[in-house]
């Protein structure tokens with residue numbers, strides 16, 4: 385059973401605005417429009433990808449996310465949903481891989497295998513749109529409530545993020561740093577790296 389906080393997060397993010405990085409990424413895709421949404425949540429990125437004619441393979445570890453997406457896209461034959469973790473998912477070949485605000489919750493000791501699976505699934509000249517938690521984010525510190533949200537947190541430095549893209553041409557690399565109020569109503573500092581990159585042929 386997900387926590388009330390996770391359900392509320394899905395309610396709030398269901399119809400959120402599409403992030404500019406995903407808009408850029410979809411515009412960069414050449415060839416077959418096949419995307420994987422890793423950690424799809426309530427499905428707002430799936431909806432954008434479908435509106436842009438992508439066939440979408442999407443997965444999430446939370447049953448509630450998959451139930452919500454199954455209902456939302458029940459009449460859509462071009463959305464393929466799986467309840468799976470990053471590590472266990474069978475990644476199909478794709479021209480676009482999206483992992484927005486989801487690898488934040490990857491187990492540290494599994495990340496390199498997961499990253500390698502994603503890279504293998506991405507076709508030459510394929511596009512990846514991914515975000516990583518930075519070390520200064522509140523979620524990377526002791527105030528993050530692992531009981532209410534996802535239990536594992538992965539934070540990477542800028543250098544660590546850059547080193548993941550040696551086989552890519554980086555089209556956009558943004559370090560977001562803002563402070564405000566988090567979903568729990570408490571002060572929150574966001575530190576997020578968003579990257580859009582094209583795999584070398």
Ligand SMILES: C[S@@+](CC[C@H](N)C(=O)[O-])C[C@H]1O[C@@H](n2cnc3c(N)ncnc32)[C@H](O)[C@@H]1O
Pocket residue numbers: 397422423424425426427428429443444445446449468469470471483484485486487489490491534
């Ligand atoms: C902050 S939400 C982001 C959801 C969506 N990508 C978005 O931007 O709206 C993070 C998502 O990652 C999923 N997640 C967390 N750990 C995961 C794992 N190990 N494997 C797959 N999905 C995971 C969560 O269930 C959640 O739906």
